[in-house]
Amino acid sequence: MRLITAIIQPHRLEEVKKELYAADVNLITVSEALGHGRQFGIDEFYRGVKETGNLLRKIRIDIAVNEAFEERTVAAIIKGARTGKIGDGKIFVTDLKRCIRIRTGEEGSRAIG
Amino acid sequence: MRLITAIIQPHRLEEVKKELYAADVNLITVSEALGHGRQFGIDEFYRGVKETGNLLRKIRIDIAVNEAFEERTVAAIIKGARTGKIGDGKIFVTDLKRCIRIRTGEEGSRAIG
Amino acid sequence: MRLITAIIQPHRLEEVKKELYAADVNLITVSEALGHGRQFGIDEFYRGVKETGNLLRKIRIDIAVNEAFEERTVAAIIKGARTGKIGDGKIFVTDLKRCIRIRTGEEGSRAIG
Amino acid sequence: MNQPLPISAGDTAWVLICAGLVMLMTPALAFFYGGMVRRKNILAILMKCFACLGIILLAWAIYGYSLAFGRGNGFIGNFQWAFLNGVGTAPEPAYAPTIPHCAFMIFQAMFAVITPAVIIGSLVERIKFSAFLVFSLLWLTLVYIPICHMVWSADGWLRGMGVLDFAGGCVVEINCGVAGLVSALILGKRIGLTRPTLHNLPFVVLGGGLLWFGWLGFNAGSALAANGVAANAFVTTNLAAAAAAVSWATVEWLITGKPTMFGTISGVIAGLVAITPACGFVEPWAAMIIGFVVGPLSFFAVSTIKQKFGYDDSLDAFGVHGIGGFWGMIATGIFATTAVNPSGSNGLLLGNMAQLKIQFLAASFTVIYCAAATALIAMAVNKLIGLRVSAEDEIMGLDITQHYERAYTMLE
Amino acid sequence: MNQPLPISAGDTAWVLICAGLVMLMTPALAFFYGGMVRRKNILAILMKCFACLGIILLAWAIYGYSLAFGRGNGFIGNFQWAFLNGVGTAPEPAYAPTIPHCAFMIFQAMFAVITPAVIIGSLVERIKFSAFLVFSLLWLTLVYIPICHMVWSADGWLRGMGVLDFAGGCVVEINCGVAGLVSALILGKRIGLTRPTLHNLPFVVLGGGLLWFGWLGFNAGSALAANGVAANAFVTTNLAAAAAAVSWATVEWLITGKPTMFGTISGVIAGLVAITPACGFVEPWAAMIIGFVVGPLSFFAVSTIKQKFGYDDSLDAFGVHGIGGFWGMIATGIFATTAVNPSGSNGLLLGNMAQLKIQFLAASFTVIYCAAATALIAMAVNKLIGLRVSAEDEIMGLDITQHYERAYTMLE
Amino acid sequence: MNQPLPISAGDTAWVLICAGLVMLMTPALAFFYGGMVRRKNILAILMKCFACLGIILLAWAIYGYSLAFGRGNGFIGNFQWAFLNGVGTAPEPAYAPTIPHCAFMIFQAMFAVITPAVIIGSLVERIKFSAFLVFSLLWLTLVYIPICHMVWSADGWLRGMGVLDFAGGCVVEINCGVAGLVSALILGKRIGLTRPTLHNLPFVVLGGGLLWFGWLGFNAGSALAANGVAANAFVTTNLAAAAAAVSWATVEWLITGKPTMFGTISGVIAGLVAITPACGFVEPWAAMIIGFVVGPLSFFAVSTIKQKFGYDDSLDAFGVHGIGGFWGMIATGIFATTAVNPSGSNGLLLGNMAQLKIQFLAASFTVIYCAAATALIAMAVNKLIGLRVSAEDEIMGLDITQHYERAYTMLE
Numbered sequence A, B, C: 001m002r003l004i005t006a007i008i009q010p011h012r013l014e015e016v017k018k019e020l021y022a023a024d025v026n027l028i029t030v031s032e033a034l035g036h037g038r039q040f041g042i043d044e045f046y047r048g049v050k051e052t053g054n055l056l057r058k059i060r061i062d063i064a065v066n067e068a069f070e071e072r073t074v075a076a077i078i079k080g081a082r083t084g085k086i087g088d089g090k091i092f093v094t095d096l097k098r099c100i101r102i103r104t105g106e107e108g109s110r111a112i113g
Numbered sequence D, E, F: 001m002n003q004p005l006p007i008s009a010g011d012t013a014w015v016l017i018c019a020g021l022v023m024l025m026t027p028a029l030a031f032f033y034g035g036m037v038r039r040k041n042i043l044a045i046l047m048k049c050f051a052c053l054g055i056i057l058l059a060w061a062i063y064g065y066s067l068a069f070g071r072g073n074g075f076i077g078n079f080q081w082a083f084l085n086g087v088g089t090a091p092e093p094a095y096a097p098t099i100p101h102c103a104f105m106i107f108q109a110m111f112a113v114i115t116p117a118v119i120i121g122s123l124v125e126r127i128k129f130s131a132f133l134v135f136s137l138l139w140l141t142l143v144y145i146p147i148c149h150m151v152w153s154a155d156g157w158l159r160g161m162g163v164l165d166f167a168g169g170c171v172v173e174i175n176c177g178v179a180g181l182v183s184a185l186i187l188g189k190r191i192g193l194t195r196p197t198l199h200n201l202p203f204v205v206l207g208g209g210l211l212w213f214g215w216l217g218f219n220a221g222s223a224l225a226a227n228g229v230a231a232n233a234f235v236t237t238n239l240a241a242a243a244a245a246v247s248w249a250t251v252e253w254l255i256t257g258k259p260t261m262f263g264t265i266s267g268v269i270a271g272l273v274a275i276t277p278a279c280g281f282v283e284p285w286a287a288m289i290i291g292f293v294v295g296p297l298s299f300f301a302v303s304t305i306k307q308k309f310g311y312d313d314s315l316d317a318f319g320v321h322g323i324g325g326f327w328g329m330i331a332t333g334i335f336a337t338t339a340v341n342p343s344g345s346n347g348l349l350l351g352n353m354a355q356l357k358i359q360f361l362a363a364s365f366t367v368i369y370c371a372a373a374t375a376l377i378a379m380a381v382n383k384l385i386g387l388r389v390s391a392e393d394e395i396m397g398l399d400i401t402q403h404y405e406r407a408y409t410m411l412e
């Protein structure tokens, strides 16, 4: 099993969700994040004092999938999130040892979906 | 070492904390999340326009433990979080390569607790 | 590749960012968290009723790096975050299987930086 | 009325702006309460407050004002002014001889709105919206209006007896406080509550600050003229609020180790409550004492008594309004002086023990009548349509389950 | 003016505090709107509202007041009072004989401020700040001022015709509603919007509550004296707001299954809009009907018509102010009675069909004139400097791209 | 007083509602400031503002009013009105002959409350709560009251000299601005501050909007009657606020590339400050100039001077109130005209150089006296109980460490 974590632009979330559902990936967890990357933040000014805007709002998506779903999940995220501009984000894939459904106690592949 | 990540219902947090403490798991990190799963969200309406409520508030808990503590931690989370209704959430377990206590620089099992 | 996750004190974020940039680690993702650890929270009182303050505000930093950068990243975080007082936090390192840049589709080490 | 009384522009300006200030108190209360609950339940509070503004203003115009202030018997009015028929721009000498009758009516309307709105504080995070609507209309009709008539109308028996209640110690404060306690007891406790529910203390303070502002109109506007009595009420109101804020915070400092903002703003409200019946009858120094006393009283009620008995008067309508209102009625009987208000009476300190007795009697009568009638209403509504939402809805939150909407959505 | 008229302290106090209340409406509107957009765009709304306070107050003092109320012809005033020259403390008998002329001027100034501010609601999340500044100044000059002159000034032709518009059904409400729709059409839809944008409903309610409070000054202050007409306007304003809140929520309850806070507060505003032209001419019972009717009307406009035609009148300036204002003008022609206001007229119900025609004509004229002039202005500004921010800036959010600042920063 | 003066209902209504508006300014200020700090420190600001309302209202009633306005010598009053003894409903002809004496007293009380509250802006995120309480009481007694007496009381020497300070350029603005700077210097800088601390700009705007609203009462209420002078003050206040908002935003636009909401609302406050001493003495066109000038002045002070000297006047009490107040005093000496206010004087532009000198002298005296006295007080309190919280508490945040509570708890 895999844990796929994507950092995307906030305004792409709806698109990414759509692509994921289209790829039959329906179970996801979303949270807020701030990112610092290659993307150039806009300087802010407060009472004339400059503040280098270096943390931009991002969305983090975590998805646990079976190996078989890894590729299509990654592809769906890319399809939904890509604008081709700097700041589109990253996808991180780690190995998921166990997955347990709290409600039933089921484990493994059956618990993932 | 293991990194245990649980997605639970917000209203179960107190219960889960209680069970974790009871199981001698005292060090945890909590954050906010929004989840989309099998649970049926309630449709929202804004000035008469329907919005399919498809992201529900969840709580994410991250806990780093030694292998020996893995089972009891998972069990404690399940005990505290389970209501038997759809939406109870998931537990994800990944392998933790290193754990370092910033204050002392200690590493490994000793740094976890 | 490694995924480095640090839980730090909120007021050390600027320092940690500075140290990371100094160590040439420029791409990071930051989010809010609440932590329960050894650190003693301050009791709160609402209309005279005591509430044991047991979740303290923390900052979570996630950084994906190549193995070669693991040590310096960990060192930079420790340098920036350490105050020597309880509550300084932890660094967790997990193995990162894949890293994909959404914008270009690049994978692996080249996508990380 | 052959020859209508002349209207005073100054008095009319005063009463109208005060009516506006009292109107503002209901949204203010919405924020005062709204910040105290979990964020999944804030809209349900705002909604109930605006529901009070909506349905009670209409009910007041249709029958409420007439039943409350029309000439009936000692207990209830009649329908002479139903649909505001005859409530025009000519003054009604029985109530306010220098301003349009309809200005008096709308000033009073805002009192009728906020009183049931205060009760919301006892019922939050679990009451069904429809049940609240029915409850509040019944309560307006069967509790607020009769008590208002008895205390303030030309032929009310308590007024006839000489009770002093300048701006609503019985009519508003005791009434809503007791109703809150009783209905909270019938409604029962919230599920699995182990921690304080406040999600936004600044909102509480915002609401509290606006309540103080609005209360100046509530109390000083009750003079129904821009005169010395109004000015005195304005002064005493501010001083009592200040004194109670200080005394509440001081008690906290002594007991828990630090004064809190939440305690201070609670003290402000307690002080405003306590001075409500007294403000137009007592001198400024007495107002300070009244305020100083109510802080510890209410603090004790909400931090100790409530914990001990374990009832879920969630946001302390009883501890603040019930207790504070009762003390205010008694204090009026102690400190009142005709030097401030010739149409009032002297109190205990000036040798008039009788007044204190009248005050005690009126306050006690209000407690008993209100408790009994509220209990009947709440039980009836519970039987009829059920007071509480389902446990699932309570856990999910009232905003989404009762109103299909959420207060904060924060992803972009 | 050889012998200045005496000033009434009561009337002056009233008009000044009402001017203050109307001033407060613009910040209130800022929050009402600000809570409805995504958090990356809230400051851009607050900013435009305060920009209206800034530049339009100045423009009003420099030339606006004179052009609007100076004696010119039936369509526009003159420059007699430019730079407020001659607008001093002596009353101007043509407008308000018992208060300082400058008090009337500043009361009117606040109307000129809030009207373009309402238009912001149609343009949010995409309009360029500089373009809005130019647009709003041109619009003030070419739309607001002429319509204001025609309807309210001593020699306006619509006033001469006998139109009844107590507090701005044409001048304020239809005007801003139609301008919102037209400029939204020219501006175009927001990019890729698939979900509701509200980020903070409590802010919407806070703004809405303060708007209600301020509107009491807006409407009742338009009597320009603290008299029976003012009191009547005060009463009708509250009742219409209440009735529309109830009717909007009821329609929601029937159609979507639950009443919402957002709907209720929208109903409040719709009711306040609808009663605006009528408040000083109709009786309380009529106000309730006017309010009851506008709730479903506006609900239908925003939930069905807008969806159907697909225009992006983002926060419904047209659906609420345009529709509500038109209905209010018509309703005035139906329900007006000289029993309430001897200087008004009777409406249809009292047999005066002519008044209804006049109302319809004035409202229609306003729609047509405003639509045409607004379209020209918006297209001109678009040509000149471009109305819209770039797509990148729109996605990034207007706060950071137009103002180099962010509303919330939450890490410590 | 054998035969009490008759009370004017209109004037009384005006002064009371204005007192209410000034009361509202302190909670408004709390939000204006509260949004500018990190969220761990917002309650500590709200708390200090309400502490001012609490303890200073009481101190004012007990001895402050008497010391400030009682007949003493040129520098300080006496105890004739201690405990408000003799401050009843009959007018006090020396101050306000048409309203109850106690109405004048409570109007002034609200000025005494907000002045130390402004100082909080210089001390945020590090001052100990207990130290602030002691500091503010001492400061009230040793700085505010004497300056107030000298400038406004019947026998004050600055008033005797003919200084024009309509609503508090010296008494309120310079006083709090200078005190803020001096106490910030003594208190020292916050630990490790590298970024702006604002956590909620909408709160800043909310507070700023309510401050504008309240300031209308502050300035126009200072006429102590609802007359032409009040109307003029009302107009000039609005125009100066508008002009300064525009000029501040314009300067930003030129220098940093974009106008900001934070700058605009700061400009509003700067404009209100600058017009404070002048509002009842100058004409509207002059008010616009006064406002235009203060925007860049204050912007320069907060963005350049403060950075250069590196003092931590955290929220710019000095840059906005000190600088703005000084300019306002001078401007009054330039633009004042008896055409607006016969009981005032002409200024430089009408050939009266003397008035400008008097203004400069009074302003300079206030700077020097206030700086010296504040320094002594702050150092004394520092010695006695320590001004600052511990470094750990500062890092942890003042809300939790000074008040055992948190502003936002957001998990459910």
Ligand SMILES: Nc1ncnc2c1ncn2[C@@H]1O[C@H](COP(=O)(O)OP(=O)(O)O)[C@@H](O)[C@H]1O
Binding pocket: A007, A034, A035, A036, A037, A038, A039, A056, A058, A085, A086, A087, A088, A089, A090, C027, C028, C029, C030, C062, C063, C064, C065, C101, C102, C103, C112, C113
């Ligand atoms: N190595 C990394 N570790 C953690 N987060 C990263 C890393 N690289 C990118 N991110 C996250 O992805 C976001 C987008 O990255 P950025 O470099 O701006 O754009 P792009 O991926 O298009 O080159 C960053 O703001 C950051 O939140």
Ligand SMILES: Nc1ncnc2c1ncn2[C@@H]1O[C@H](COP(=O)(O)OP(=O)(O)O)[C@@H](O)[C@H]1O
Binding pocket: A027, A028, A029, A030, A062, A063, A064, A065, A101, A102, A103, A112, A113, B007, B034, B035, B036, B037, B038, B039, B056, B058, B085, B086, B087, B088, B089, B090
């Ligand atoms: N495969 C998954 N990947 C990421 N998050 C998941 C996954 N499955 C479930 N979740 C999270 O758990 C929550 C509960 O899951 P849900 O399917 O609603 O209930 P249950 O686990 O009881 O079947 C979801 O809202 C989501 O946040």
Ligand SMILES: Nc1ncnc2c1ncn2[C@@H]1O[C@H](COP(=O)(O)OP(=O)(O)O)[C@@H](O)[C@H]1O
Binding pocket: B027, B028, B029, B030, B062, B063, B064, B065, B101, B102, B103, B112, B113, C007, C034, C035, C036, C037, C038, C039, C056, C058, C085, C086, C087, C088, C089, C090
């Ligand atoms: N085993 C763990 N699992 C998850 N989070 C942890 C763990 N240990 C520590 N943390 C996080 O690190 C924070 C600091 O830990 P704490 O024990 O208070 O201090 P220290 O690391 O200095 O001993 C905690 O509040 C918690 O958020």
